[in-house]
Amino acid sequence: MSAEIEMASGEQRSGPALSAERLTKRFGERVAFQDVSFAIGYGEIFGFLGPNGAGKTTTVRTLGTLIAPTSGAATVAGLPLTTENGVRIRQRIAIMPEAPGLYLRLTVAENLECFAGLYALPDPHQRIERALQAVNLAGRANDLCGKLSKGLRQRVSLARALLNDAEVLFLDEPTSGLDPVAAHEVHELIVGLRERGVTIFLTTHRLEEAERLCDRVALLNTTLRAIGRPDELRRQLFPSALVVRTLTPLTEPSHVFDGLPAVKSWRQDASGAYVFTITDAAIAAPALTRALVAADADVLSLAESRHSLEDVYLELIDEDVEAGAQ
């Protein structure tokens, strides 16, 4: 997928592209999200994760000026989030909602023409052509949207979000319904947009997608549960560990492992592997290797234990579930 969308804005940009300070939205007694704070820089891909009903979509709608926050403050594309700034903010952003929301009786090009008009773009036909090329739909411009597959409609929706060369792009499940090849192309497009300084606010349930694309992620479950780079969150939640597998169990493992530098503790798991909680892999791994060789152990593997973003997600959400149960 060719990423040929250029940033229209040539103005100097300082401060965060998107920030929230104790942002809260309530619908009567029901809290959609509360005390959400973050700052996102220009050209950053920010993953916004959370279970269903966590308040992700409401946060996006609030930042997109569709609904007003109950309290707190925010800036969007460098502008304070106020009712008066609504039109100016919406000129600088684009939102791709989870449901494409296309006019099914109109063609792909007619849908985009309508939105080019709503943005009052000066060169609509060029923009439409570029957006369609960016999502590999140039050959389908005259197809009725009602006759497109779910995946193709998703691509039209993405093309629509590319029309106005937004500074901040909110993408809600952009690869939902796409086949692996098309999803990969969308990933490339997102990375290409970041390289041109576009800020991407990515809401997704695909944790591997977030891990691969996002500079930082935030986990929302009504309140913000965690924010940071995926590897930072892993380190915060899970201690570093080494896993050693041997052909046969060691006869006296405590003699081999006790007192090794940078090893806080060790245990043998159900599969018979030895799991070491360590403080520094660069010190612990060579010392452990030397100890195993000295003990004449038949080593099958020695590897650092890796936790995925999914592990982080599940750990935090499980904590919430347990807290809720208590």
Add this chain to the structure above:
Amino acid sequence: MSSSATRVRAIYTKEVREYRRNGSIIAGMAIIGVIFVIVPLIEFIALPASTSTALHNGDALAYMLGIPALLPAFVAAYAVVGERQQGTLEPALTTPIRKEELLLGKALAAFVPSLIVSYAVYVLVLACIKLLAQPAVASALIEGSDVLAQLVFTPLLVGWSVWVSIAVSTRSSDVRVAQQFGILGGFPPIFVTNFIAFGAIHPSLGLALILAAALLIFDAIGWWIVTAAFDRERLITGTR
């Protein structure tokens, strides 16, 4: 063209394209208009020449002003709630369009076809009366002042019905309910025109000017009223 005009035009063009793709929308309006006039038309054609004197004293064709008061509801009631149910309202609202612009585009898109169909049905009725009714009856029914009243009041009544229906559409959560209440909104002017047609209210220049002024004022403030009723947050989240 200003940004505002471009946005209004984008909404209008989109709506017209949808009408073209779904021809039954406008065809349905035309059929309803014809059904509305068919029985009275048969009666006019059957009238003997001796009734022409009585017809001269009133405006029997005033009942036809019920058509512009009724027809717009069939498209305008869908304007907001229909898009909301289809899931197309939220993407449109994420753009810089103001609610005033969105509503004006929607209103124009309901106004133009309603006006065209109303005039077309009126012309059809006049042609049938001219060709098929007794010449004395035809000349009594088709008088210059009555035709002028029809030409003037048709757009004013279309405007009334458009704004009432769009107002209902912005507050309703179901297309069917919006259409029912939109049609009901056309009834007050229908009562007035029927009272005139059946002689309960005697038409005069003064009355025509008062009614025209009232409708003109309503049409002008209708946009403002509907804009005030348009709550972006409630339409997106279904709350409030």
